[in-house]
Amino acid sequence: MRQLSLDALNPAFQKVQYAVRGELAIKAELLRDKLKEKDHGLPFDKVISSNIGNPQQKGLDQPPITFTRQVAALMEWPDLAKLAPGVFPEDVVARAKELSNEIGSIGAYSHSQGVPFIRKSVANFIQERDGFPANPNHIFLTGGASAGVSLLINMLIDNPQAGFLIPIPQYPLYTASLAQHQGQPIPYYLDESNDWSTSVASIEEAIAEATAAGIVPKGLVIINPGNPTGALLNEKIQESLVKLCEQHSLVLLADEVYQSNLHRPSTHPFTSFKKIVSRLSSPVPLVSFHSISKGVSGECGRRGGYFECANFPEDIIALLYKMVSVGLCPPLAGQIGVDSMVRPPKPGDASYPLWKKETDAIHAALAERTGVMAARLNALPGVSCVDSPGALYLYPRIRLSEKARAKALEAGKEPDAFYALELLDETGICVVPGSGFGQKEGEWHYRLTCLCPGVDEYVGKLERFHLKWVENYGEE
Amino acid sequence: MRQLSLDALNPAFQKVQYAVRGELAIKAELLRDKLKEKDHGLPFDKVISSNIGNPQQKGLDQPPITFTRQVAALMEWPDLAKLAPGVFPEDVVARAKELSNEIGSIGAYSHSQGVPFIRKSVANFIQERDGFPANPNHIFLTGGASAGVSLLINMLIDNPQAGFLIPIPQYPLYTASLAQHQGQPIPYYLDESNDWSTSVASIEEAIAEATAAGIVPKGLVIINPGNPTGALLNEKIQESLVKLCEQHSLVLLADEVYQSNLHRPSTHPFTSFKKIVSRLSSPVPLVSFHSISKGVSGECGRRGGYFECANFPEDIIALLYKMVSVGLCPPLAGQIGVDSMVRPPKPGDASYPLWKKETDAIHAALAERTGVMAARLNALPGVSCVDSPGALYLYPRIRLSEKARAKALEAGKEPDAFYALELLDETGICVVPGSGFGQKEGEWHYRLTCLCPGVDEYVGKLERFHLKWVENYGEE
Structure with missing residues (x-):
């Protein structure tokens, strides 16, 4: 029989590109597996997934809202309301019943x-x-x-x-x-x-x-x-x-x-x-x-x-x-x-105080982190970054020298993908190169999420990597 | 501006047909709403959804497996293991933790x-x-x-x-x-x-x-x-x-x-x-x-x-x-x-006895009901039905008289769709006509699930409808 081969498949599938879970993300997973080995020889001890807006991912910072999960648990096993009396707030019990x-x-x-x-x-x-x-x-x-x-x-x-x-x-x-x-x-x-x-x-x-x-x-x-x-x-x-x-x-x-x-x-x-x-x-x-x-x-x-x-x-x-x-x-x-x-809890509902505390904390942490990260990125040579007023990301522009672009060409990569791969290899931080989102010809960016805890450690790693990069490849 | 219209859309979408949730199912939903009215005037007091293999649907007979739902509830709110000690079997707690x-x-x-x-x-x-x-x-x-x-x-x-x-x-x-x-x-x-x-x-x-x-x-x-x-x-x-x-x-x-x-x-x-x-x-x-x-x-x-x-x-x-x-x-x-x-519970696990009891009951009920329904359908004039050894359905063949076929033509329906619509209107039972699954030219069938409880009442309604139909339209 004829083997199944790519050229016998829907040609549209081959044109699809999705960088958020592309080369960088796949490599990050391999590195995460490698870290489990005893003598992994990698220059970092954890992989930081800044490539995707996945707030509850392991190692990231956004916990689930308790109300949401309590309602969900009761919907999974309605008997719990009777078997664990007093464990669920009364508005949760009422919501699940409704x-x-x-x-x-x-x-x-x-x-x-x-x-x-x-x-x-x-x-x-x-x-x-x-x-x-x-x-x-x-x-x-x-x-x-x-x-x-x-x-x-x-x-x-x-x-x-x-x-x-x-x-x-x-x-x-x-x-x-x-x-x-x-x-x-x-x-x-x-x-x-x-x-x-x-x-x-x-x-x-x-x-x-x-x-x-x-x-x-x-x-x-x-x-x-x-x-x-x-x-x-x-x-x-x-x-x-x-x-x-x-x-x-x-x-x-x-x-x-x-x-x-x-x-x-x-x-x-x-x-x-x-x-x-x-x-x-x-x-x-x-x-x-x-x-x-x-x-x-x-x-x-x-x-x-x-x-x-x-x-x-x-x-x-x-x-x-x-x-x-x-x-x-x-x-x-x-x-x-x-x-x-x-339909979140309303003032007066049993779950409201906790819901308010949890959601306020999430808003505050994200806003603060985004501002701090933008400021520190903007302070780096050859980097400029619009301080996002919304969403979960920053999209800094990086100016890459001719030497760096030539090196990328040699490696068969877009210059920003080359930058992102080196960043991943040296720091364990996974971002998505701007070429995955689109940008003007001759400009380079990357996207990173503002969901990672420990800004100092995390952005510190980014900064050290970038300064070393500039040392190696020079400025634009 | 030009209004958005069907002829400006992907023509492939219009060719798609999916009878399981088609005309009959949509009408069944309308009837279900109508039943909530005080003087609904319908000749039945409930709609029976035999159109779709949806075991846990309201009014049907298959309860969820307790083990599955207990694991799911703990995954939704892991604190429950501590907050409700002794409520979850130990193998469930271990599974959720793993x-x-x-x-x-x-x-x-x-x-x-x-x-x-x-x-x-x-x-x-x-x-x-x-x-x-x-x-x-x-x-x-x-x-x-x-x-x-x-x-x-x-x-x-x-x-x-x-x-x-x-x-x-x-x-x-x-x-x-x-x-x-x-x-x-x-x-x-x-x-x-x-x-x-x-x-x-x-x-x-x-x-x-x-x-x-x-x-x-x-x-x-x-x-x-x-x-x-x-x-x-x-x-x-x-x-x-x-x-x-x-x-x-x-x-x-x-x-x-x-x-x-x-x-x-x-x-x-x-x-x-x-x-x-x-x-x-x-x-x-x-x-x-x-x-x-x-x-x-x-x-x-x-x-x-x-x-x-x-x-x-x-x-x-x-x-x-x-x-x-x-x-x-x-x-x-x-x-x-x-x-x-x-990975269901194994002999020796805390959840095994209940799991065994629940799954045995589901298998037995479905097997018995399928057999009884097939036998009673086969006893009807103009109906023949293979007694399914598996899955959730029966697919009886119904022989429809020339008079019935002419009446269907008049109504602009396939004969089996016409039969199914009349069945729905008179009994509240929703099935799917064979024309939705395909059949040989000139043959007519319908599919019904074997998930409905109360075989006597349910099949009794089917039988009475069919006998009245034969009285009205005669045999093939």
Whole structure:
């Protein structure tokens, strides 16, 4: 028989790239295994995973919210309320009972779009956040935001010339989904010199170029707060972006998974695109994505999230329902995680004081760490770093000398990937090179998370590595 | 702006059909809502969901396994072991501790392929089952079997003429995935007159026809135990099927999610295709799918399962890893559910007696109910029903008179869909018409699960409906 070989497979799969779990992350895992050996000979004693926004990962700093986990434990084994009297706060017992009445066993498939009761809770959360109503029937619970993004992109690509405007730098899920489903990325550039701002002009320019090349723009992807940039849009630019979508008949895909990771909310608040579209009474079809993986929830492993469709006709909602029904339903653990996120304890509830203490601590630690790290990175020669007002990351720019670039070329690597590999080899710190997110020709960056505890030790290692690098390779 | 409309979307989405959650299931949900009204005027007081193999659904009969849920509750809130001393059996506490050491928080992303430790447990389970080794690096944990099937089909379709041999009747995930990913179904027929057996000759015939039509067969889908048929393959036919794959260079996709739902294991045992391929030292690329949603586990809502690749080159394993990494990781609740399924309590463990009692009861209830239902269905005029030796379903054939067929035509429905709709309207019982699974031209069936309690009441309703139907429409 003929052996199975790569060239007999879907060619789109080979074009997919996803650097967040790519070469660097795979090498980091191998190093982590090697550290378990007695004489490992490595110049560090732990691997620090700064490559991925995974708040509860071993060695990182964000503990789960107790309320969320207590509700989840009771849903797993409802008898616990009686078997361990007094162990669960009374609001937790009441919440689990209410959910059980609606859901039944969390071991059963739910409605494919998600438990109707939880979708109503999400709609209430959106209404309270925005001051405009939300329709539970237009909300789809998902196994994390990624599953929803992939589905929507797959649905909106009606031919190989269909294009999506993607910010550069971007979270690589977007280019990966476009590669898999055979659509065209239309890159538009964010302005690093202006705190990674988004400009209508740069998007207009990208549309004109794409159209001239025969690509048909179908959607505009906005990540707000930004990933990897942490930037926050103000309402004025959001309004212009909605108008731009109207003008060009674009579907607006708003990735808003970091909406509660705000480090300076008084000067850099978050406004949802749903609120803007509602306030303008705009007809723009909008899909907004949210997730329990980020924010104070940080529950990546549950795989929970939702997307809300606005200005979608009912026949397209029915089509989406049919498609998600083939996958049966989103994970129930993720769905009840969504419920805990959108209905946290309120003042007066037994769980409120602890919930408040835990979430305040998470916000404060992340904000402080982000500021300290940005300041120390900015103090390094050849490094500049926008101090992110939101999300979980910094995206420093590194200027690399000709000598360093030549060495990278020799090693067959992009210069920033070469830098990141050396960083990993010497310090155990795993970051993602900017080439995985996109950047202007001739510029180099990397993304690192602000989730690692022990800033002094961690950034100290980064600093020592960088200074040694500059010693070896010189400045640009 | 131009409104978003169906004709501007991916045309493949519109071709997808998934009857298990289609018209009948949607109508059943509406009726369930209507029953909550005071004067609903419906001729029944509950809706019985026989359309889907969802063992823990409200009103159905299969409780969760206590051990699985105790481990899960402790993983959600590890402090419980101390806060509720003596409540958890000691083997549960030890298991949760072992898993926590390996995984850390279940709120963190795991390895994209699944927790390495759990993949090793799966490999041990496979080795114990088959007597041949399994490689943990070639095992992918998934969010249920469906996610894996869709990924593999998407990967293997390299052009629009790529085809997959699909049994008729089939579980409609296969045709739905082929429609979404734009490949060609190549139907081959199972032999109802011979207990839904699979024959090499009928597959050879299908290959010849497809090839003549310019379709290139890439894979053979086998569902064993069958869905909707419940049929079990014997080793002799399994060997011939492997040889056939060798001869035609086909990838063998073995859907084995019902492997532990065996009603008469002494005469109708299950043998995995992995065992057959290993014993023959065959080079056939094999993917076998398993799930925690079925069997005695029945944990549909956790979304857990795995697929194992055999005879896959490393570069294709790496490609699969890259693709699953874009989706980050399978749900942790599903992954620990897989661990509980492949490592149940053993004799001598504190949890063993209860586990044994619970699983024996599930097997016995399902076997008995299947037999009784098949016998009573067979006693009805114009109905014949193979008595399934496995899985969760029966797939009775119903002979429909010309008058009934004309009436269906008038209503714009397939005759069996028309029958099923009337059944739902009159009894509240929701089944899936055979047209959703495929059947020979001019034949009619429906699928119903054997999970509903109260056989007398339930089958009694079916019988009364059918007899009235025959009174109205006559026999074929």
